Amino acid sequence: MTVGTRAVESERAEATLQGAKSIEGRGPWKLAWQRLRHDRIAIISGIVILLIIAVAIFAPVFVLITGHPPNEQYHQLGLTPDGLPRGPSSTFWLGTDDLGRDILVRIVYGARVSLGVGLVATLLTVAIGVLVGLAAGFLGGVVDTILARLVDVVLSVPFLLVAIALVSITSPGLTVTILVIGFFSWASVARIVRGQVLSIREREYIEAARSLGSGNLRIMFVDILPNVLAQVIVYTTLLIPVVIVVQATLSFLGLGLQPPTPDWGGMIAESGSYYRVAWWFTVFPGLALLITTLAFNLFGDGVRDAFDPRSQQLTQKDD
Template sequence: MIKETWDGFKKNRLAVVGAGIVMLFIILGVLAAFIAPEGINNQKDADRLLPPSTEYWLGTDDFGRDILSRILHGAKLSLTVGFFAVIGSAIVGTFLGITAGYYGRWLDSIISRMFDILLAFPSILLAIAIVAILGPSLQNALIAIAIINVPTFGRIVRSKVLGLKQEEYIQAAKSVGMRDRRILFQHILPNSLAPIIVQGTLCVATAILEAAALGFLGLGAQAPQPEWGRMLSDSQTYLQQAPWTVFFPGIAIMLTVLGFNLMGDGLRDALDPKMKE
């Protein structure tokens, strides 16, 4: 299964490029403490708003801090938020989706209506409302992003389970008295993993964008954390005077999101039998 998926994935050149971009940013984030040329909060008043040069490859910000160093450390923050928010929403959404799809009836009605209520709000507005209640911080932004993505996973898993539970091998398992827990964990869940993995990859890109948006609005990462959205917010005043302070964090966000989207498309094509030739 893994070999077949990899063979299908690597046929998509754009997906391989996307995976390469993602791996690059993961490596940069993990090794940021060792390869960053400056500390993230090293301020040099004499070097304020310097353009890119041999000394400062991506220039400096309004406090004289090295932008390259802050972007490298920001990769760790942004990817951490993206991964953990998606893991949390995938776990909760999968549990609710399986429960709704397998047991149906009133449980399905309650869970589905809850999903509908959450999906009725624009995701970023719902995230803003949650963070406003919990308080501005990177951790609360992570919680908010996880909550708003739960319905996405829940509805995907529910629709998959509704089809799976009608399969003959599930009906046979029930007829011989196999317990629901065993059916769910040995048959239903393993066969629902493909859409969860694909959606998870795509949702990481969305989560990074949402974290950047909350940081830009001052509701996510707080100064002096080098989160990319926060860097954009802090530099917007100097857009005309020092455009590199906005350009490079924006490019980092764009490339990371693009990488996850390309990789997610490749995984979808490799894991979905209908997409195979």
């Protein structure tokens, strides 16, 4: 073997070793992050979401800048002589509502309500759905039958009718809104998790865990749950905008938070009689709701494609 041949083989071996090192440690989570950070739409949507969260957290700063508390009524300064809302100006940047309150400040404080309900209700929904889905899919038998039928019953219940009934029994509020949304949303999460668990529980490493004496709880939460976590995260990111819209819908119907608490759905409902003479009263709260839900939806689509690039490839083939 010549010196040149040895040198070529050495270079090939070194290149192979470097390639192996570059591949080493690239698990599904790292691969998903690499795909996500190259998705411009998802990154921009994530930045918008972070800005909305920052605005909600620092809502009191807007009060200091404008000098207008969210529930302060400016009957002289904020209303025209005819008693109509005033349009955007240097005093009220986004105009005023029917009571002379600053719309900008109320939108900012409304972001706290929408994001708070969206995150808390989504976490409650996902927690219940994951627990039910794990139990149904792994335990099987009678447990699976009972829980599967329960899921079918919850999915078949008319949401708004039951929400109206609950509000008529209790008083509308933040807690009731979160509980109602959580109760009627967990079933879809449970169905997805159950389907994933049914396909995982028969795999070799689950059988190996059983043979080593692992209990059901350990197998469910240590061996199975991490393998369905990616699907749960994807569904969570797509569920948050749905919850925000549902909360705004309940407030629009008078079933959510009660005045004078700033709330996007309630603001849109209050503007119904003024859309011809005060367009800003309807447009700006509606834009806040649209931008927030659109950002979460686009980010959720990016997360889904990052964890499952095949879905994006199938979409491109169909196009």
